[in-house]
Amino acid sequence: MDRERVIGGKRPGPQYQQRTGNRENITVLVPICADGSSLPPGVILKGKGYQVKWSQDNPANAS
Known part of the structure; x- marks a missing residue:
């Protein structure tokens, strides 16, 4: 069974x-x-895999 965490305000x-x-x-x-x-x-x-088009519109020139 997968466990899930929920983070939120106490209410x-x-x-x-x-x-x-x-x-x-x-x-x-x-x-x-x-x-x-x-x-x-x-x-x-x-x-x-990595697709080249993911980085084509890259204004910060991130790599």
Whole structure:
């Protein structure tokens, strides 16, 4: 049995899921150095393949 965590304010009554389960999560890394400079953001996608068109409209030139 899969367990699910719901994070929300403490209030009477049940907590409800905000979205349906048909979405996937991505991780975005925004590296900022101690001197205030930054590196281009990185995106981690779940999957076995990568499609070039995913990065074609890339205003921040992230890799």
